Amino acid sequence: MVAFGAIVVFAFYTPFACSDDYYQMSSNTNVNEAMQFLREYDREASGMCYRVTMSQWKFVTNITEYNHRRMLEELSLSSKFDRLSWRKAAVYDISRVPDPQARRQLMKIVRSSRAVLPEDKYLEPFDPHVPKPYPQPEIQSNHQYLLTNEQQYEQNEDSTEYPNYCDMQLDPEISRILAHSRIESELLYVWKSFRDKTGPKLKNRFMRYVQLANQAAFRASYDDPSFRSSVEEIYNQVAPLYKQLFTYVRRKLVQRYGGSVRSDGPIPAHLLGECKN
Numbered sequence: 428m429v430a431f432g433a434i435v436v437f438a439f440y441t442p443f444a445c446s447d448d449y450y451q452m453s454s455n456t457n458v459n460e461a462m463q464f465l466r467e468y469d470r471e472a473s474g475m476c477y478r479v480t481m482s483q484w485k486f487v488t489n490i491t492e493y494n495h496r497r498m499l500e501e502l503s504l505s506s507k508f509d510r511l512s513w514r515k516a517a518v519y520d521i522s523r524v525p526d527p528q529a530r531r532q533l534m535k536i537v538r539s540s541r542a543v544l545p546e547d548k549y550l551e552p553f554d555p556h557v558p559k560p561y562p563q564p565e566i567q568s569n570h571q572y573l574l575t576n577e578q579q580y581e582q583n584e585d586s587t588e589y590p591n592y593c594d595m596q597l598d599p600e601i602s603r604i605l606a607h608s609r610i611e612s613e614l615l616y617v618w619k620s621f622r623d624k625t626g627p628k629l630k631n632r633f634m635r636y637v638q639l640a641n642q643a644a645f646r647a648s649y650d651d652p653s654f655r656s657s658v659e660e661i662y663n664q665v666a667p668l669y670k671q672l673f674t675y676v677r678r679k680l681v682q683r684y685g686g687s688v689r690s691d692g693p694i695p696a697h698l699l700g701e702c703k704n
């Protein structure tokens with residue numbers, strides 16, 4: 428039960444990506460047109476962002492097949508919009524745009540990571556015909572597990588009159604238990620069952636996603652030519668605080684759960700209060 432950090436996909440500076448050729452394939456030097464494009468982009472991108480966020484919110488607060496499909500449709504439209512914008516932005520000779528902020532915006536659209544992938548790969552994560560990516564875990568159990576709100580947890584912690592819960596979904600049941608339960612056996616059971624149910628189904632899709640994200644990242648580029656060492660420097664600045672926070676949390680968990688947490692070891696994932704870690 429070791430806590431794994433999320434796999435972070437880091438993209439590093441590549442000479443290809445930052446070469447000037449990358450931008451000078453563009454021949455349209457009409458600055459007014461470029462500015463007009465940016466204004467339109469701004470308006471449309473805001474609307475797109477709003478629709479995607481709404482559809483995601485509807486899905487996470489009301490998990491139905493219909494809401495899932497609507498969310499995937501919006502994500503797919505948003506992908507197509509990004510790619511179209513990338514094509515439109517790439518026709519302008521960015522070096523001719525005098526306003527530095529506008530230049531930056533255009534470059535950002537041109538560089539927007541996934542858009543540099545070929546069309547089929549770019550849309551792959553959102554293809555509604557590929558099997559459902561969202562796992563629908565259902566933990567079935569004959570055990571008696573507590574599922575109530577926080578106050579009731581406090582009151583009932585030692586009670587044996589727990590209701591029975593089968594068919595738990597991630598949201599809200601599993602999330603709620605992981606966030607509020609303080610009973611270690613329950614936390615371990617729920618965390619492990621959730622992983623067992625979802626991990627194997629997601630594995631291949633996740634590996635493919637990482638592969639595509641890395642391909643895109645290697646083609647994208649960054650303003651900062653020493654991106655790698657800048658990231659390392661920031662990490663080194665934050666690391667001492669992170670370590671202190673980590674040891675503080677671990678100490679509190681040792682006080683709460685005793686021997687299950689080693690005072691010099693990693694923090695068990697099921698005790699962290701959530702399942703997205």
Ligand SMILES: *[C@@H]1O[C@H](CO)[C@@H](O)[C@H](O)[C@H]1NC(C)=O
Binds near residue numbers: 489493
């Ligand atoms: C949940 O979503 C469905 C559509 O799948 C909708 O008909 C229903 O009204 C929604 N329920 C709530 C409480 O919003």
Ligand SMILES: *[C@@H]1O[C@H](CO)[C@@H](O)[C@H](O)[C@H]1NC(C)=O
Binds near residue numbers: 569588589591
């Ligand atoms: C839970 O299930 C057990 C047997 O599996 C049963 O004896 C018990 O009465 C059930 N409790 C509730 C609250 O339904």
